[in-house]
Amino acid sequence: MTEDELRMHLLPELFNAAVRAGAAIMEVYRHSDDYAVGYRDDRTPVTAADRAAHRAIKEALGRTRIPILSEEGRAMRCEERCNWELFWLVDPLDGTLEFLKGNNEFTVNIALMENNRCRGAAIYVPYFGRMYYAGRGEGAWVCEGIAPDASADYTYGRIVAAGRRLPSQTKARDVLRVAVSRSHRTPETDAHIEALRRRVGAVEVVEQGSSYKFCMLAEGVADYYVRTSDTCEWDTAAGELILAEAGGSTRSLADGAALRYNKEDLRNPWFVCRSRDCGV
Structure with a gap:
């Protein structure tokens, strides 16, 4: 994959998938009486929001024809995925316990993996409307005011125009x-x-x-x-x-x-x- 392909095509796909997943999460978050909490085999909780965010990401990224390895997807044996050159590595709702506590500290994590190294990444914080993203060798950025939107359709140009380079604070602290x-x-x-x-x-x-x-x-x-x-x-x-x-x-x-x-x-x-x- 060339740098231009990552920037011009897959960055918007990554970005929009995360925003759409955030919208699915926030729709459930507003109805705390209907979280439909269950438990995985490892006894960690899973909610309707986890499942809805997974569906939103699967739908948004499915058109890329790149396989998805998701916490909420079906279990995949190593033999099935070990030879993937390119895949999406996804946590549709990271911080489910924080979601259940109602403290707003949850995220959507999407990584584009190439030869088992992360090539592009997005972390979306839907409650605060903050999107962090990066491309390997291209720097890290944050966008403010990115509201959850089930039909998000950000273009490459719009994403770049909204980004602020990281780190934003560089002064050393005494503590x-x-x-x-x-x-x-x-x-x-x-x-x-x-x-x-x-x-x-x-x-x-x-x-x-x-x-x-x-x-x-x-x-x-x-x-x-x-x-x-x-x-x-x-x-x-x-x-x-x-x-x-x-x-x-x-x-x-x-x-x-x-x-x-x-x-x-x-x-x-x-x-x-x-x-x-x-x-x-």
Whole structure:
């Protein structure tokens, strides 16, 4: 795939799919008495909004004829997907627990994977109308005022005109701002933060749900993110590229290795992220 193909054709497809999924989520969010909550095999919750967002993305991206690996799609064995050169890696509603709590901290994650590396990415925060997107080697951007819209049809030119380059904050802080999961914080996370305090002094902990933590680091409003509980590849692929294109990094906590994608087991190792200007 050429850079022009990604920018001119697939960026609008990616962008519009995320906005349409956001509209499906917000339609359910407004009716809290009818979330139709169920549970997956791993006992994590799934709602009508997860399913509606998946349908919206599948419909929007189906015309690209690129296969979709989604948290809410059918289970696919490694043998079926291991030779995919190009595929969409999707979490239609990241932060389902935050959705159920009504705290607005949920996102739509869509990553375009090429040879098991993220090539293009979008994270949409529908409640706040914020779209973060990136292309490998092309930078990371944020668009404000992108309202959920079930018939979103943004053109390439309109997307580019609305974008602001990341990071937007670059001034070093006296206090290290550490992002952690609001609903999946563990004793290992707290121990890691205490070790940071011993190294750098003052640490400010910022709790946040969903992949929005990657976006906070990409913007420069947080410096460091540590995750010591279960995540899957669709939780991280889009955020990792957006952060990387803003100058940051994501590495395995155990050995500093890069995260790998389209593995037989789609779960990630524990990991740590750093913003561009993080000195730790």
